[in-house]
Amino acid sequence: MTFFAFSLLAIVFTSPVSSSPSAPPVTLLKQQCWHEYPFTTSLLQSSPYVSEADIITPLRSSTFANIPTVLISSARNEATSEHAPWSYPPVCTTILPHLSTQLCVYTNTSFSNGRGISIFTTPSIARDFANLPAFQDPAALLAKDVNTNSGVWSAEKIEGKGVGLVAKRNLEFGDRVTAYTPALIAVMEGELSTAEREKYWRIAIDQLPKETGEMYLGLATVFGIKSVVVQDVVKANSFQLDVGGATHLAVYPETSRMNHACSPNAQYNIDPTLLTHFVHATRPIEKGEEITISYTSPLDFTDARQHHLKENFFFTCSCSRCNAKDQTDKVFRQMQIYQNILNGWDKPSKATPEMAENLIDLYRKEGLEGFLDIPYGYAALAYNAVGNTKVAEKYAHAAKAAILMKDGQWTNNLKIWNKLLENPKDHWSYRYRVR
Numbered sequence: 001m002t003f004f005a006f007s008l009l010a011i012v013f014t015s016p017v018s019s020s021p022s023a024p025p026v027t028l029l030k031q032q033c034w035h036e037y038p039f040t041t042s043l044l045q046s047s048p049y050v051s052e053a054d055i056i057t058p059l060r061s062s063t064f065a066n067i068p069t070v071l072i073s074s075a076r077n078e079a080t081s082e083h084a085p086w087s088y089p090p091v092c093t094t095i096l097p098h099l100s101t102q103l104c105v106y107t108n109t110s111f112s113n114g115r116g117i118s119i120f121t122t123p124s125i126a127r128d129f130a131n132l133p134a135f136q137d138p139a140a141l142l143a144k145d146v147n148t149n150s151g152v153w154s155a156e157k158i159e160g161k162g163v164g165l166v167a168k169r170n171l172e173f174g175d176r177v178t179a180y181t182p183a184l185i186a187v188m189e190g191e192l193s194t195a196e197r198e199k200y201w202r203i204a205i206d207q208l209p210k211e212t213g214e215m216y217l218g219l220a221t222v223f224g225i226k227s228v229v230v231q232d233v234v235k236a237n238s239f240q241l242d243v244g245g246a247t248h249l250a251v252y253p254e255t256s257r258m259n260h261a262c263s264p265n266a267q268y269n270i271d272p273t274l275l276t277h278f279v280h281a282t283r284p285i286e287k288g289e290e291i292t293i294s295y296t297s298p299l300d301f302t303d304a305r306q307h308h309l310k311e312n313f314f315f316t317c318s319c320s321r322c323n324a325k326d327q328t329d330k331v332f333r334q335m336q337i338y339q340n341i342l343n344g345w346d347k348p349s350k351a352t353p354e355m356a357e358n359l360i361d362l363y364r365k366e367g368l369e370g371f372l373d374i375p376y377g378y379a380a381l382a383y384n385a386v387g388n389t390k391v392a393e394k395y396a397h398a399a400k401a402a403i404l405m406k407d408g409q410w411t412n413n414l415k416i417w418n419k420l421l422e423n424p425k426d427h428w429s430y431r432y433r434v435r
């Protein structure tokens with residue numbers, strides 16, 4: 001069974017507290033797994049629908065209170081039909097008292113060369129969706145080879161894990177594994193009853209092109225209850241995607257076959273403008289090896305990871321970083337110690353470039369290649385802090401490459417490394433620890 005989890009890394013790169021005039025305060029930027037964008041953000045999360053009885057989430061009316069207007073400036077394409085860009089007249093609920101709006105099913109059957117897409121959301125947010133490059137500029141999806149089989153994976157039965165993705169050839173760091181748009185996107189709400197929600201979501205699936213709809217219904221479920229199968233699939237396979245100021249759940253059928261590992265060999269990010277979920281290899285993967293991502297932040301103590309996986313995904317993790325709890329937690333504690341020292345800008349400091357190198361080694365040994373942007377970043381700062389701009393630049397570039405793979409181009413931390421790379425000698429960290 002395959003599930004996706006919310007993961008949030010609370011790593012903050014700090015800069016010196018400005019006590020001396022020579023050390024200007026620098027904005028603190030957070031290491032985060034979601035993406036900042038004018039009106040869309042995305043992050044990975046398990047579906048909140050916990051049990052069949054409790055399949056309704058608490059209403060999050062605040063997210064609807066102030067839906068931002070569309071920020072994309074280009075005029076919408078001239079409507080080719082009355083409902084463009086939707087293939088059918090929207091199927092809507094009545095105006096819901098708490099939301100003060102309807103929710104409707106919007107389907108575009110020709111989306112991305114006939115793959116199709118169905119969205120259940122408010123009329124206003126549907127306009128936001130329609131104005132995204134994903135709809136306005138179909139060439140953008142083509143240019144990035146979205147929704148084409150990369151040929152590097154096949155979905156296979158994996159002992160004890162149901163289905164998983166297996167590499168069909170050797171993969172290198174950065175190689176693309178998958179890039180797909182969702183079959184279904186549904187706004188998170190708590191106003192409809194389970195039966196009502198199922199009715200609308202079912203229409204959303206039935207309106208999809210046959211192949212896409214069948215692929216959706218063939219996905220893993222949590223409860224195996226036929227009468228709520230569309231919600232059951234969301235429960236087992238969804239990502240969180242924030243559009244128009246509201247949280248939506250998105251199901252990417254091919255990608256959701258990917259299983260969890262605490263030392264994953266692949267990393268994902270979502271481009272909210274293209275609605276596309278990308279997965280890349282973070283270390284060499286051999287032909288025949290399973291391709292995995294992490295459903296929980298691997299940068300957590302074992303109990304916390306286990307708890308998250310159990311609560312949200314109903315399984316007990318048995319990968320090596322879970323089984324060897326004492327050892328894993330000991331290493332993790334050491335990683336934290338290094339990070340705290342490297343992130344401390346009070347003088348005197350025990351932080352050295354060697355310590356940053358040791359931190360990188362620990363990440364590698366733990367199989368956390370997909371998260372190397374963090375120690376690479378500390379290394380860039382640590383080297384610059386002793387005046388070694390050459391190595392600092394090398395690590396800033398490495399941090400950039402890693403963070404683009406992990407968080408996409410909207411992450412705040414990207415700005416830190418771009419800034420350092422502009423001119424390391426002008427950066428606040430330059431020679432900071434040898435002054």
Ligand SMILES: *[C@@H]1O[C@H](CO)[C@@H](O)[C@H](O)[C@H]1NC(C)=O
Nearest residue numbers: 084085086087108111112138
């Ligand atoms: C569906 O979306 C595509 C963009 O992928 C657009 O070209 C097409 O006109 C849309 N269909 C309808 C019926 O508006």
